Amino acid sequence: MPPPSTDSSDGRSRAEQKSAAILAAAQQVFFANGYVGASMDQVAATARVSKQTVYKHFRDKEALFREVITKVVSARDAGIPAGLLTTGDGSIEDRLRSFARHFLQGVMQRDVLKLRRLVIGEAGRFPELGQSFHELGPSRAAEELAVALREAATQQGLSLSDPVLAAEHLLSLVLSIPLNQAMLLGDEIPFTEAALHRYADEGAAAFLRAYGFTS
Amino acid sequence: MPPPSTDSSDGRSRAEQKSAAILAAAQQVFFANGYVGASMDQVAATARVSKQTVYKHFRDKEALFREVITKVVSARDAGIPAGLLTTGDGSIEDRLRSFARHFLQGVMQRDVLKLRRLVIGEAGRFPELGQSFHELGPSRAAEELAVALREAATQQGLSLSDPVLAAEHLLSLVLSIPLNQAMLLGDEIPFTEAALHRYADEGAAAFLRAYGFTS
DNA sequence: TGGGTACTAGACAGTTCAGTACAGTATAGA
DNA sequence: TCTATACTGTACTGAACTGTCTAGTACCCA
Numbered sequence: 001m002p003p004p005s006t007d008s009s010d011g012r013s014r015a016e017q018k019s020a021a022i023l024a025a026a027q028q029v030f031f032a033n034g035y036v037g038a039s040m041d042q043v044a045a046t047a048r049v050s051k052q053t054v055y056k057h058f059r060d061k062e063a064l065f066r067e068v069i070t071k072v073v074s075a076r077d078a079g080i081p082a083g084l085l086t087t088g089d090g091s092i093e094d095r096l097r098s099f100a101r102h103f104l105q106g107v108m109q110r111d112v113l114k115l116r117r118l119v120i121g122e123a124g125r126f127p128e129l130g131q132s133f134h135e136l137g138p139s140r141a142a143e144e145l146a147v148a149l150r151e152a153a154t155q156q157g158l159s160l161s162d163p164v165l166a167a168e169h170l171l172s173l174v175l176s177i178p179l180n181q182a183m184l185l186g187d188e189i190p191f192t193e194a195a196l197h198r199y200a201d202e203g204a205a206a207f208l209r210a211y212g213f214t215s
Numbered sequence: 216m217p218p219p220s221t222d223s224s225d226g227r228s229r230a231e232q233k234s235a236a237i238l239a240a241a242q243q244v245f246f247a248n249g250y251v252g253a254s255m256d257q258v259a260a261t262a263r264v265s266k267q268t269v270y271k272h273f274r275d276k277e278a279l280f281r282e283v284i285t286k287v288v289s290a291r292d293a294g295i296p297a298g299l300l301t302t303g304d305g306s307i308e309d310r311l312r313s314f315a316r317h318f319l320q321g322v323m324q325r326d327v328l329k330l331r332r333l334v335i336g337e338a339g340r341f342p343e344l345g346q347s348f349h350e351l352g353p354s355r356a357a358e359e360l361a362v363a364l365r366e367a368a369t370q371q372g373l374s375l376s377d378p379v380l381a382a383e384h385l386l387s388l389v390l391s392i393p394l395n396q397a398m399l400l401g402d403e404i405p406f407t408e409a410a411l412h413r414y415a416d417e418g419a420a421a422f423l424r425a426y427g428f429t430s
Numbered sequence: 431t432g433g434g435t436a437c438t439a440g441a442c443a444g445t446t447c448a449g450t451a452c453a454g455t456a457t458a459g460a
Numbered sequence: 461t462c463t464a465t466a467c468t469g470t471a472c473t474g475a476a477c478t479g480t481c482t483a484g485t486a487c488c489c490a
Binding site: 229230264265271 | 468469470
């Protein structure tokens with residue numbers, strides 16, 4: 001019988017603690033050096049664990065990389081509520097602007113940017129990771145946002161012929177300028193909070209004009 | 216005296232021919248395998264040249280990579296004429312739509328996508344390459360387009376408070392949906408020409424509505 | 431206290447690769 | 461024809477890295 005040892009001091013078995021430590025270390029090392037640039041010795045050292053233990057928990061480097069990425073990708077929760085634009089205080093402009101600011105800030109997190117760059121760079125070697133990223137990130141966000149947009153349109157007596165496209169247009173207007181810059185210009189984020197707010201506000205405003213929303 | 220040997224059969228010296236062959240081979244190999252995945256032996260073999268010759272022409276792998284990328288980046292010519300939207304046949308809608316289609320098709324070229332992914336993936340190791348790419352690509356396109364937009368706005372009796380931002384919004388609306396998908400989902404371009412045209416047309420139309428252009 | 435398991439530390443084999451060395455061949459100009 | 465130079469082909473060095481192996485230690489449960 002293996003010792004599941006349901007808890008030691010913090011409610012996780014020793015194996016779970018090691019596993020988590022390795023994953024955290026691997027995330028750090030992969031994010032900093034890329035897939036090929038990272039070494040398993042480095043991961044083990046960072047996790048303060050022997051190399052043998054790393055291989056006990058993860059079959060090989062590829063498996064470890066896949067687990068790191070899918071874990072981080074799944075942990076990100078877009079979570080756009082359907083009633084986002086139709087409930088709460090303020091005009092629809094206000095609500096949309098506040099959503100845009102919040103969402104942009106989420107996407108421009110340093111770690112999220114690193115993840116995105118890593119996934120893009122390894123899209124050749126690990127195509128299925130790019131696909132998960134897209135499905136759980138941009139694609140899902142657009143779909144959830146589309147629901148909220150249709151609701152808001154109905155409330156205003158408008159109808160959107162293609163709510164998903166509208167949602168993608170909104171996300172494009174808000175995100176794509178700073179995001180593309182960040183992809184190409186490395187991590188030393190040259191964005192002040194004020195600059196990000198401006199992108200969010202201007203993007204949201206342009207969207208409202210394009211899709212005929214007025215309060 | 217080194218033999219410059221101004222021409223042999225095609226007007227280029229032997230050295231120039233070798234150099235060009237190596238650069239072309241390196242581009243192919245780097246694009247296919249990434250920076251770390253590419254080997255100098257592979258480059259030499261592809262160029263049908265001895266490894267020694269590669270090192271005669273380029274100090275090391277980094278230098279070769281830099282030359283390949285800057286060469287390809289500089290060769291791309293956005294070239295957006297200032298009178299783009301104000302001269303020629305058709306309404307401004309037509310001209311903008313046709314520009315959008317043309318530009319999108321240019322950016323979605325297989326090689327351009329590969330270059331972009333490569334530069335993004337190596338942005339950590341070669342930050343100055345990302346910077347060049349951005350300056351000569353997106354940034355320059357937005358600035359040139361801004362001039363054309365301001366002219367078109369004036370012609371219509373409008374005024375744009377921030378023409379560069381308007382240009383970036385236009386480019387975002389047209390490009391960012393398929394471009395982001397392509398970045399994440401690998402090269403097996405899942406885009407028909409019709410699909411690209413639709414993104415271009417819908418993006419251009421949304422832009423016209425947002426910025427109050429009407430013919 | 432005893433037995434089984436996870437873990438540590440380090441050595442190790444096997445491979446890959448950047449960059450160099452070298453001996454010999456082709457080429458172009460005088 | 462002679463000479464300087466570029467080029468070829470191959471072997472080599474040194475370093476890094478993945479994944480395995482081994483011998484011994486720490487931990488957990490009965």
